Amino acid sequence: MLHGYSSRILKVNLTTCSVVREELPEQYLKDYIGGLGLGARLYYDLVPPYVEPLSPENAVLLMTGPIQGTLIPGSGRGLFISKSPLTNRFFSSNFGGYLTRELKRAGYDGIVITGKSDKPLLLVVDDDNVEIRDASKLWGMNTYEVQNEIKEMLGDKRFQVACIGPAGENLVRITAIIHDIHAAGRGGIAAVLGYKKLKAIAVRGSKEVEVAYPDEVLEFFKEISKKARNHPFLVKYGTPAVMETVNKLGGLGTRNWQTEVFEGASKISGQTTIPKYKVKDLACSSCSIGCVKVQEVREGKYAGIWAKGPEYETLYALGSLTGVDDFPSIVVAARNCDELGLDTISTGVVIAFAMEACERGILTKEECDGLEINFGNGNTLVELVRRVGYRKGWLGNLLAEGVDRAAKVIGCGSQFFAMHFKGLELAGHSPRAVKAWTLGYSVGWRGGSHHDARPHDIEYANPVEVRAFSIEGKPELIRDTTLRVMVEESLISCRFYGGYYGVRLPTEVHSKIIKMVTGWEPTVNELTITAERIRNLIRVLEVREGFDSVADSNPPLRVLYEPIPEGPSRGARTDPREFKLMLRSFYELMGWDVRTGVPKEEKLRELGLDFAIGYCRRV
C-alpha cells in the first residue's frame, strides 16, 4: 500500500444531492501520481467529449497530490480541474493555502462535483461527515465575506473554505475560485461552480497524513526550509520583485503589449512598494518562504484598503498592461478582483484590450457605456473591474466573456491585439522577449498560462540573442520543462521550490520526495515516463474534441507580426516560420504526429495509454 494518499475520493452529485466515497485503484496513483495526472485520468473517465462547460455533465474536481498535508516544503497547494468555460478545454487551476492539507486530513485525495442544483448550496466536509447545505443566504456575498460567514456558521475557524464571488455567480468566464486570500485564478472554473450553484466548499480534517519515511521527511523539511528562508528575493519582496527584472530585460507587457518597457515599473515594483505598504507576510502550508505579502494603501481616497500582493502577475495585468502606475489604484482593483472572484490576469488583459480598442477608435463612447477608457487611467481600471465582475453595461458584459470572445464581437480586426493563447489571456512573461514562450504557451494545455512550460526559469538568465533571437534548442527546452511541470503539478509542489528540486527535467529530488512520502521509489527515468504519460493523456483530451491543428495553438498575431518597438528586446518577435519550426520539432520530440500534434499509436502504447488510441486515429 502506498503511503501519503487517502486512496479515496468523494463524489458529489448536486442534482441528486448524493455523496459517494470511492476507492482509487493503486495503479492510478502509480501511473498518474496525483494532482494534475490523477485529475486528468478521472476527468477522462468522467467527462465525455464535447460536453458544454456550463452543463450538469461537466465536473469540477478538487485535487490533492501525495505530498499535501505532509511536511514536504512547497506542498501547500491544490488544484481545481474542470472543462473551462473560457477555453472550452480541460483545465487545471493551481492555488495555495491550507485547504488541501485539510482535505487530506479529512481522508480524501480529491472531491469530484457533478450535476447542478436549482438553489445555492454549500458543501461541508468534516472528516467523515459530509453535508450539502442550503446556501441561499450566502449567494451574492463577496469571497471574503462569505468565508468569514461560513466559519462563523460552522463555529470553527479551522474550517478551510474555497468559494466563488459574484463574478462566478454571474457566469463571468474569467473568474477565480478564492480560498482564504489565495486564488485558483485561471480558466473560469468558478463560473462552472456558479452554474452548478455551489457557492463554497468548507473542509476540516483531523487525521494525520502518514508518510513512508517520516524521519527522512523531517530531515528534508529542515534542509530545504533553511535554504528557502534565504531565497534571494521572495522572502523579502515576494513576486512583486519580479517586475523590475522583467522590465529590465525588456519583456514587460505594457499597454496591451504595444511595448514591453514600462516607464512606471519602478513605481509599482516590490522593491519600491513593499518597504512602504507591506503590512503582513503569509505562507502556505509547510512553507518557509512566505512569498505572499499583504499591502495596504496609506494615503488618499483609497487609504486603508489592502490587498493580497498584488502579486507580480497582477501588477503586470492591472498595472503595466493597462499603463497604470498609480499603486493605490492597482491595490484597489486587485482587492476587488479577489472579492468578486475574478482572475486578475485575464481581467487586466481584457481591460487593456478595451483600452487599445478605444485608443484605436473602434469602441465608441456609447459602447463604453459613457466611461472614459484610456491607458493609464486608474479610475477606469477600478470601475471596469466592477463592471466585468457584475456584467454591468454592454462592455462589462462583453469583457466578462474573455478577450477572444470579445474580439469576435467587436471585430474591426481587433483579434490582432487580443492577447491570448487558446482563449486564455496571456500571463506576464513575454512570448517575444523569451521566444521559447511562444512555443511554451502554444503547446500548453491551458494556453496563456505561465505555469504550463516555464522556460523563463532558465531563459531570463540568458543574453538577449539567446532568449529573444534564437530558436535553437527551444523545443527541447519546452519539452523538458513541460515534463517537469507534469511532475510538479501532480505532486502539487509549489513552483518556487523549483530552485531546490529542479527547473528543467524531473530530477532525483522529485523521485526522493515520492519515495519518502509513498514508499514507492520511481527512478528518474520512470518518473519522466510518468510525466510523458500524463502529458499525452492531457493531449488526448484536446485531440478527442477536435483540437488537432496547428491553428488551435495559434499565438496572438501581434506576437508573430509586430516586433517589440523599443528597449533591450527591441526587434524581437516570433516569425510565423520560426513558430512552425519550433512546433513541429516539439511534436516530434513528444512522439506526436508532426503535422497535427496527435499522439502516435506507438507512443500511447508505450505509455500504457492503449485505451485512448481510438481518439487518435486519423484517416
Add this chain to the structure above:
Amino acid sequence: MLHGYSSRILKVNLTTCSVVREELPEQYLKDYIGGLGLGARLYYDLVPPYVEPLSPENAVLLMTGPIQGTLIPGSGRGLFISKSPLTNRFFSSNFGGYLTRELKRAGYDGIVITGKSDKPLLLVVDDDNVEIRDASKLWGMNTYEVQNEIKEMLGDKRFQVACIGPAGENLVRITAIIHDIHAAGRGGIAAVLGYKKLKAIAVRGSKEVEVAYPDEVLEFFKEISKKARNHPFLVKYGTPAVMETVNKLGGLGTRNWQTEVFEGASKISGQTTIPKYKVKDLACSSCSIGCVKVQEVREGKYAGIWAKGPEYETLYALGSLTGVDDFPSIVVAARNCDELGLDTISTGVVIAFAMEACERGILTKEECDGLEINFGNGNTLVELVRRVGYRKGWLGNLLAEGVDRAAKVIGCGSQFFAMHFKGLELAGHSPRAVKAWTLGYSVGWRGGSHHDARPHDIEYANPVEVRAFSIEGKPELIRDTTLRVMVEESLISCRFYGGYYGVRLPTEVHSKIIKMVTGWEPTVNELTITAERIRNLIRVLEVREGFDSVADSNPPLRVLYEPIPEGPSRGARTDPREFKLMLRSFYELMGWDVRTGVPKEEKLRELGLDFAIGYCRRV
C-alpha cells in the same frame, strides 16, 4: 395579372423523386420582383435557420426574374441560390447564357430542389414534361463533356444544361455550376448539388414569354442595343480590358495582395492578348455587347487549348494574384477550372494563399506533397487547380475547403493573409485602393463578391484622394449601390447594362423595364422601397443564424493593417477606426441597429416584413 412571369415554380424533391408545380402569389412578385428578391423569400420560407449546407434540408433554387426570355437587353442571366457550404450563409450566384430564357419558355419562374439522392440524377425539364433520370454514367464527367453527352442523349442541342463537374462531386467548397461555358461561380453551390447527387439540369421550352407592352420592349431593345454595340471596351476586349485600368490605378491584387501593382499586367491584359489569341465572341440571350471572348493558346506545350475569357476576375485570381504572367498557363488553369467546375476567383485566392504560406515558410515541402509552390510558377498553378478539384493530397484537399478554413488548419498566423470576407475569397477589386469596397464587401450578403455593392463603377473615375484616402460619403454610396444591386439581381439584369440603366440608385429606367414587361409600374420610390425590403429580408437571413456582430463582417487583417507598399495607391489601407465609422454609418442609413446591424422593428414593419420581426428582437 402580371405579365412576364410564369407565376409558378417547380418543386423537386430528390429523396422522394417527386415533382410538384406550385403557383406563386402575385403579391410575392410585386414585393420581391423575382430573382434574388423572390428567391430570398422562397428560401426564407423553405430553409430553416441553422440547416447544414450539405444536408437534404438545404435547398438549391434556380431562379429567373421577370425579364428572362424577353428582349430586354442584359436579360440573359439567372441565379442559383442556396445556403453556401463555403460561407454558411444564404448565397446567390449569378450566371449568363440561355438557360433561364429556356426555363421561362418552359413555363417556370424557378426550380426549387431539396432532398438527396443515393445515386446520380439528371433533371430534365421539357415544357410540362419533367423527368428525373438516372445519371450514373454521367458521374465523373467534366462539365464540357457532360453537357455534350446530355444534349446527345436528349437528341436536341436546344436543351440548355447546367451541371457540376468533378469538383462539385467531390464536395469541394469553392465550386462553380457550369452552364454552356458560363459559370455560376461563387459560393460553392455546386457542392450542394454534388451532395444531393444531382449532376445536371437540362431545360427546353417552347412557349413565348408574353410581355405587357411588346412594342415598347422592342423599341427599348433597339435603342439600348445600338448604344451597347458601342460599349467603350467590352465589345472589343471583354472584361480582360479591365486589367490595365485596375493596374494603372494601383489596385490590382498581386501576389496574394502583398502589392497592388503587377509588373506582368500588360502581358496578360485583353489589350495585349485579344488581338493575338481570340477565336470567338459569344453573347448571352438578348445582348449586343457579347463580352465573352474565347481565347486559344497558339504555341508551346499548351497549343490548341482554349478557354472562355479568361475574364478579368480570372486573370486577376489565376494571374496577378498568383504572380503568373504566362498567359498560356492562365488559359489552361482557367479551362481546367471550368471543366472541373471550380470557381476561378476562389481557386486563385486559395492558391495564392498557399504560395504566400510557402514563401513565409509555414507550409513545409512535405505538406505541399512534394510540389514546388511559389509565386509566378505557372506549372504549379495548373497542377494545383487539378489537385483542388480532385481534393488530391493533403494540401489539395485542404485548399478545397476555401481559404478561411485552410488558414484555420495551417495556423501560424496565416489568417492575417487569408484574403476573404465572410469566408468568401476576395474578388479582383481592391478594398484598399477603393476604400468604399472595404465597406461594400463587409456588408455584402456574400462577402468577397464584387457584385454585392459595386462602388468601383463610380470610384474608379475618382482621384486617389477620394477613392483610397477618404471615407466621406462612402456609406451613402454603398447604401445606394446596394439598393440598385437589389433591383438588378431581382430583375436579373446584367451588370454591364448599368451604364445605360443606372450605376448608383434604382432609376426610372428600372421602373420602365418593369412596366414594359409586367404591366405594373412602380415609381422609383416604390422600387427603392422594394430594394430595401429585399436587402432587409436577406439581412434577416444572416441575423436569424446569429451573424449579428461587427466581427461577422471583419475585413481581412491585411486590408486593415498593411498599407499598399507601392504604386499609385501607395499607403492606402482601411484603418480599423475608419471601417467602424463607415459600418455604423451604413447601419444607420439602413435603419439597422448601429451596433449589431440588426434591422429595427419599425424598419421591418415599414417594409411589410412583420413576419421576420421575431428574429430581430434582442434582449
